[in-house]
Amino acid sequence: LDLRIARGEFVALLGESGCGKTTLLRALAGLDAIDGGRIDGPRQPAVVFQEHRLLPWDSLWRNVSLGLDEATGKALAQAALAEVGLGDRLDDWPRNLSGGQAQRVALARALVREPRLLLLDEPFAALDALTRIRMHGLVKELVRRHRPGVLLVTHDVDEAVALADRV
Template sequence: VARNSSVVFQDSRLLPWSRVLPNVTLGLSGRDAAEAGRTALADVGLAGRERAWPTELSGGEQQRVALARSLVRQPELLLADEPFGALDALTRIRMHGLLRELCSKYRPGVLLVTHDVDEAITLADRVLVLDNGRFVADRSLDSLGPRRSLRDPEFVAHREALLAALGVDVAAH
């Protein structure tokens, strides 16, 4: 495992008694911490919100603060435990695009845990399916390329294979 790693959880886990910038720079010290925090906030579309309280933010904004907190550390590995699970469908789609942009800029390796097959196919280069602690499917998605459409026949084929590995009969639904 990379020595420099960070985690984004399903819940933003922001400290309600701290404003946004101190939440982003939590655990960092030095003169450059605040500037790095401001840069990370700008990268997630929250420039100017440094002094806001977490309760003043929407769920999507709170999750973007959590993402900024993880990325401000310049991780080699980003562990993402269902980071979009608590978001509404439209915000979730926007966050997929944002995560792609941020990964291009910060270049961490990402391990994403999700129960959403479409999300996995949209974001991943490789999908592993676990069942009772064992891998029951391992699919490389490199052939899909960066622009992925739910209507692409190859996307559909991956989706059906992954759902089958999860025990979902696609034909019955």
């Protein structure tokens, strides 16, 4: 595979379940080792998984600022949460969120670091149809604003066509 994603470009990788889309994404994120070839790309891409993977024992702002310096982390988290429409929920807990809200927090956590590459692993799969459509619009707006290169892996043709510059 020879894949190049420019800054601000949105690429969707389509394939049926079990064909290796998530394996590729995990390798690009540095979460899985590869046994051949090489991966050239940003050192720390951001990932939004199918499950939100929020820490239930931490507030939303702490989940978003995970790994950041606490002195600036809260302000950065507040700004990121405001961008995804949850700026008033800073001190709330993940258990109080709907599925769509939890995915928005996961998106804020990914974007708070201003990544050069954003990897999306079917992040809308568990959402209802209306929430999914709203999330598509939000992601498109955030990508336009922050300009990371984006790789979305999905098996949903309509989603790929609606979101991506290139499929």
